[in-house]
């Protein structure tokens with residue numbers, strides 16, 4: 414058994430930031446299911462929002478966030494993030510992140526929904542630069558022990574052990590190198606496992622985004638909130654060999670036109686702003702055309718721009734498409750909308766505390782109330798950092814709790830699975846029906862169909878889990894099915910269309926605005 418002061422699950426921006434804040438005073442373990450940089454943080458392109466410009470104000474950033482959130486942002490959480498954002502950027506600069514500069518000052522770009530220039534960035538690969546810096550610092554920081562290839566199975570709580578104190582006491586993790594489930598004990602555990610984009614057939618997220626922390630927290634007795642609000646990016650490259658490659662919205666900004674395979678434009682029929690309509694409007698229009706015509710994808714055509722222009726503005730997109738045999742200077746790019754960001758998650762307070770004492774949730778895993786019904790661009794990386802610091806501070810100030818003996822993982826009654834094909838088949842089925850029935854446009858009937866299939870899959874997975882040795886694939890599928898159930902239940906509870914949730918049966922807003930909070934059965 415391993416013993417630490419704090420366990421952090423996840424090595425994205427949220428997890429690594431928390432580790433660095435805690436390391437001077439605590440023995441910290443960071444567990445991550447693949448390599449340290451396998452998370453969404455690594456893939457973030459645009460940048461990080463913070464009020465740094467002379468003409469900008471905290472109130473303006475708050476207001477922009479509230480508008481995007483369609484009436485559901487928590488004002489205290491929004492103010493908290495916006496007020497602490499500038500110091501989070503200063504902290505990254507101290508660590509050595511090489512932000513893009515102009516005349517020696519941070520270069521600020523502007524993104525959709527922001528009324529001012531307030532996005533700091535490292536060219537068009539901000540996340541990779543931030544993660545590179547943090548990983549270097551973490552590796553040389555005493556007090557942090559790294560456990561790569563360790564997948565959280567479940568957190569261990571006093572409640573699960575039948576103790577009077579329901580607190581979180583540690584966790585079980587599957588070590589991929591030995592195939593053994595290892596016990597970790599600590600008075601504090603932080604879940605920073607990212608979002609759940611992989612529950613959908615098409616996603617911009619990396620393979621690690623399987624909602625593990627959300628599902629584990631739910632099983633541990635935590636409430637989850639706003640799971641119906643999944644942000645879909647309108648244009649992800651559609652190609653059998655291109656997993657999750659984002660075609661930036663800047664392509665439409667620079668004149669890219671959306672077309673059906675026969676070359677007909679369709680956006681003007683959906684919105685007066687055509688290709689420049691907001692993200693959710695464009696995603697809905699593409700979804701409508703794909704369903705209407707039975708298409709696998711639509712086309713995004715920027716070939717009327719010169720090759721020199723494309724090389725200068727979109728070098729990454731040009732190169733990635735060329736690798737796959739698509740010459741964007743001469744032909745359109747096949748695209749589909751794709752699940753991009755999980756706005757909901759584990760209900761947590763301004764210090765990342767959940768309902769279970771000793772258990773914290775930060776980053777995309779958490780629902781702090783900042784994003785409401787729709788996330789404002791570039792607000793998520795900053796949320797990771799602000800709540801990582803707040804959780805670290807709360808842990809430093811928390812009274813010590815007694816702890817308890819933890820039973821080792823018991824796999825004496827399970828055998829090796831005979832048919833692992835069941836797992837890959839169920840995984841494919843889940844992702845496809847979630848896409849078809851619980852995607853961008855929802856109806857009561859589609860949600861009912863999805864709920865029915867989820868119940869069937871759940872019983873199969875539970876049986877598998879009870880009888881066979883756990884594998885990473887099985888754990889991820891179990892979590893995805895759980896998260897899918899939470900998304901469908903939340904979508905069914907929301908009898909209106911608000912922000913990212915659009916229902917054909919309830920096309921308008923219903924007052925008053927309220928978050929969807931699900932309470933776990935045994936809590």
Ligand SMILES: Cc1cc2nc3c(=O)[nH]c(=O)nc-3n(C[C@H](O)[C@H](O)[C@H](O)COP(=O)(O)OP(=O)(O)OC[C@H]3O[C@@H](n4cnc5c(N)ncnc54)[C@H](O)[C@@H]3O)c2cc1C
Nearest residue numbers: 423424425427446452453454459460565607776777791794
């Ligand atoms: C393509 C793309 C572009 C984006 N661009 C931007 C942007 O420009 N600006 C912005 O603000 N946001 C952006 N986002 C969103 C932002 O990147 C994420 O919300 C943010 O990085 C989440 O950070 P995190 O630390 O919560 O999770 P992640 O960075 O996803 O890290 C999660 C970690 O948890 C680990 N993990 C998961 N499950 C387990 C388990 N069971 N056991 C152990 N470890 C586990 C993963 O391996 C990973 O290390 C973008 C997202 C994507 C996908």
